[in-house]
Amino acid sequence: MTAQFPAAVLWDMDGTIVDTEPYWMSAQTALIEAHGGSWSHEEAMDLVGSGLWRTAQAMQAHGVSMSEDAIVSLLSERVMEQISASVPWRPGAMELLKALREQGIRTALVTMSIGRMAEHVRAFIPFDAFDVVISGDSVTNAKPHPEAYLAAAEALGVAAGDCVAIEDSTTGVASAAAASVVTIGVPHYLPLDDSPAHVLWPTLLGRRPGDIAEVFALHRETGARASERRHSQSHSTPSQTERPPMTPRFTS
Incomplete structure (x- = not known):
């Protein structure tokens, strides 16, 4: 290929x-505890990858009496301080x-x-x-x-x-x-x-x-073949909808 x-x-x-997730989690915990609440690891994990304003809303639901923007700013400052000390x-x-x-x-x-x-x-x-x-x-x-x-x-x-x-x-x-x-x-x-x-x-x-080029090329090839099959299917049996095949995954 x-x-x-x-x-x-x-x-x-x-x-x-x-690897800043531990930094975010510690900042979240400190903020909530400062407002008299508690914060579990499971609750913190639920926010991994989420937007910061969703995080702010979760903080408010746990008793943090600050605006969403203020929470986002404070959490970000605390994480940046930790990054300055050690970039993970x-x-x-x-x-x-x-x-x-x-x-x-x-x-x-x-x-x-x-x-x-x-x-x-x-x-x-x-x-x-x-x-x-x-x-x-x-x-x-x-x-x-x-x-x-x-x-x-x-x-x-x-x-x-x-x-x-x-x-x-x-x-x-x-x-x-x-x-x-x-x-x-x-x-x-x-x-x-x-x-x-x-x-x-x-x-x-x-x-x-x-390695990235190989993944990209493979996806483009399999995607093109799937598109051709869907096009053929639409002309032969218009009453059916074909699901595209699963894209192969590399795990090595």
């Missing part, structure tokens, strides 16, 4: 590039990101963190990592809505279907897949077995641009 590189690779941030890079993420840039492949950061936190993390990357940054405060609809990924593709001037996304959460995978982006799921805190990810990788460690 001839390698076919995507027009761009679109990266999630929290849990994919940096995910295995293989920086190496793959750098290799993509050296290959000349365009990249975007697509995160539900606010813009200044995205830029805070970006500042610790020792090379020009992204052409575009789409943040949670620059879109109307948070993941799993496809708006953020569609906005990233539009900002890059490419078709969403010509891009690959790398995501770690169920909401993030759902967002990218809904935007017709070829989606690589790299599960971390949550399983992605039942997600619409086209491929699951256990880690980014050791992955190279060629």
